Amino acid sequence: MNFIYRLVLTSFITMLVLLPCANGQESITLGDERSDVYIPLLKGKRVGLFSNQSGIVGDRSEGLLSSAGCGIDDKSALIPFGTTLHGRKPSYGPHIVDCLLNEGIDVRAIFSPEHGFRGIADAGENVSSGIDEKTGIPIYSLYGKRSWQLSEKIALIDVLVIDIQDVGLRYYTYYISMLSLMEECAKMGKDVVLLDRPNPNGFYIGGPVLSMDFKSGVGSLPIATAHGLTLGELAYMANEEGWLEGGVKCNLYIVKCLGYTHSTKYRLLMSPSPNLKDMKAIYLYASTCYFEGTNISLGRGTAFPFEVYGAPQMSGDYEFTPRSVQGAKNPPYKDKLCYGTSLREMPLEDIFQKGVHYDFIIDAYNRYSDKDHFFIGGGRFFDLLSGTDRIRKMIEAGESSETISHSWEKELQDYADLRNKYLLYPL
Known part of the structure; x- marks a missing residue:
């Protein structure tokens, strides 16, 4: 029998001390910062990693906006990624792959999404597989034509680690690549450890819910356009709702963020893809x-x-x-x-x-x-x-935007009810 393990222990919650950001606000602890939780799950195992340039461990520096209105405002929302709120170049933490290697973890493979591991390829561009120049680890591109079978590469690992920044919109394709990996891991009995991150659009849901007649590479689940879930919550939902191919279910471990709620507006410091610049x-x-x-x-x-x-x-x-x-x-x-x-x-x-x-x-x-x-x-x-x-x-037919928005009210409410079952963070 497969199970989902939500690795949020009461002791971690009660011991949590929120650290102040540079803008005076309380900090969020990302899933990938909680190495004391996930490193023990990886020791002595062959590990695969699904990530890209956004897999930076820790993102505290001027990264948070409270729902009260301090932090991101009309001016700071236009500041390009790669620049802090005070106009300086941010000091990024280490990449997750480097952290894993420094901990002695045996990383055998890196899986990359649309835009590639370095996040510079065009939208929809075929991205070739290759070797990471820094670590020598093979990179297998999940986006574009492949000369290899995914099952062959999953067979090389015991556990898959996921650490990637999503933006919370159905047509943002990273989650689709994630689902294909989860499906293969489920079929082959491999564990999945997801290091969760905030959803910068996670403070609302909106838009039409996808009809599965329109399932494609830009939308593969019956969720709203703005689905209001972190990647961990989305993986949890897909796993439990039987949405993985064939209804399979993987052994999914979610390492939650600490200090995050769905009323938080979270400022990214790094572009998650080439054409989202601020x-x-x-x-x-x-x-x-x-x-x-x-x-x-x-x-x-x-x-x-x-x-x-x-x-x-x-x-x-x-x-x-x-x-x-x-x-x-x-x-x-x-x-x-x-x-x-x-x-x-x-x-x-x-x-x-x-x-x-x-x-x-x-x-x-x-x-x-x-x-x-x-x-x-x-x-x-x-x-x-x-x-x-x-x-x-x-x-x-000339209908107004207001009329169009009314057309999805019922399906959006049904989706909201479903979403509530899988929320790992307070609203």
Whole structure:
């Protein structure tokens, strides 16, 4: 029989002392900082690691915003990742792979998600497997074409460690790679140890719930667009609900964060993927990612992806020209002048209040001159991002954003009830 072990002992909770951050706020202890909990589970075992550049152990330095409103504000949300709230370069902790090796753990394999282990590949780009130059450990890319079977690589390990930063949105693909690993571990009787991290969008849920008729590489579970779960909670839900392929269940150990709640707004210090460059983009991404299914540029190839939108065929006061850059080598409308809208000045209060919505999509649709070609490929990819074709049909029929939002109220409430069963942190 398989079991889930939530490694949160009463003694750890009562002994917890929250450390102050540089901004005077209380600190969160990440799962990967709790080595006294997970290292004993790994000693003497062959270990695989699922991670990328975000797997930095500890993220305290100016990393936390309380729900009371200190910390992230409209100004600091625009500070690029790689810069602290005070304009300095942050001092990152060691990577999880280095910590494991320093503890004498036998790391046999690294598994990487979309964008690769170093997090610099384009969205959707085929990422080759290789060798980590620093450690000599083989890296197996889970995103793109593979000349090897995942089962072959899982057979080489006894336990899989997961340490990766998610952003809490259904079309953010890291969790899909995680699920494929969990499925294979379940089939082969391998343990999974997940070192949990906060969800920067974990303070709300919103958007349509995916219909499994629209399961794809950008959405594989019947969850809301903004699902309001940490990666640990999401793994817990998928494992217990029988959502892994064939209904299998893995031996899942979740090492919780300490000091985190779902009312916490957590500031990332490192970009989780190449085109999410600041916290404003992390928040807007919930509603601007839908542009990926249209002929509208969302700013890839500019300094502000997911914070602007436009096209040569649109009207608008804001102008931008996408260029070939790292993480967006061939962006839509490369080297062409686009007209549209910048969301950079949109107050955070308005973003938080609206949550997931289609206002921006409808605005662009109404201003786009060739409506027959607004959606790419007849709208299929837009439907996959939305998790349903209902939204696209309502937009084409001229329905308002408010009416569209009302259309998912019942399914979202049902999802909220399900979510509550798997919350590991207070609301």
